[in-house]
């Protein structure tokens with residue numbers, strides 16, 4: 001396997017169709033260790049494992065505990081922040097969507113993590129494949145490393161808003177998805193052609209759509225989910241069949 005891009009249930013008590021998202025923290029972390037081991041078995045030495053994880057404001061160390069449970073198998077090569085919503089004061093504007101938290105203690109939670117794990121911490125990336133143009137174009141000639149190109153590394157904060165939807169049941173029939181664009185960026189950042197891409201927690205198939213969108217970078221995509229309803233939706237949007245194991 002070249003690339004694993006996935007988002008497991010976060011143990012937040014989400015109402016999944018069949019999966020029970022209410023384990024004790026200890027039980028959940030042990031389970032994470034089990035599937036992380038399976039990923040480590042199949043990931044190539046130069047592979048990338050992108051783990052999207054979001055936590056609850058009242059349990060703020062949990063994402064790090066999950067990341068720590070991966071430490072026995074992987075090196076944490078990058079930590080990416082998926083920004084769902086951002087407000088830019090000088091434009092007096094906000095962009096993107098988030099679920100508001102009504103609390104005198106906590107800020108609205110507008111980000112999640114994407115932990116980029118690799119077997120040895122030495123996986124070469126194509127940073128400019130997800131690069132951005134320079135705001136100050138004089139940088140292009142001033143810095144030799146640009147090689148005359150108007151592209152720079154975008155860094156580890158990725159602003160990717162959810163698409164606006166009006167009817168969840170019809171347009172996004174799943175309680176915890178990531179945008180296709182998040183997985184597209186991960187696959188492009190890994191940047192090798194003819195990759196085999198795996199999502200062990202497929203949901204309704206956004207990582208599969210991302211694999212399709214990445215064209216020649218992906219030669220094979222494999223996805224799993226315990227829920228047949230989600231697999232049905234995924235197979236419809238991806239135009240492929242699925243089998244129950």
Ligand SMILES: C[S@@+](CC[C@H](N)C(=O)[O-])C[C@H]1O[C@@H](n2cnc3c(N)ncnc32)[C@H](O)[C@@H]1O
Nearest residue numbers: 008009019177178201202203204205206225226
């Ligand atoms: C956070 S969701 C993934 C959503 C997906 N990224 C999307 O955008 O549609 C996690 C998924 O893991 C599935 N799941 C839970 N336990 C599983 C297991 N042991 N094996 C495979 N899938 C599982 C759930 O049914 C759920 O759809």
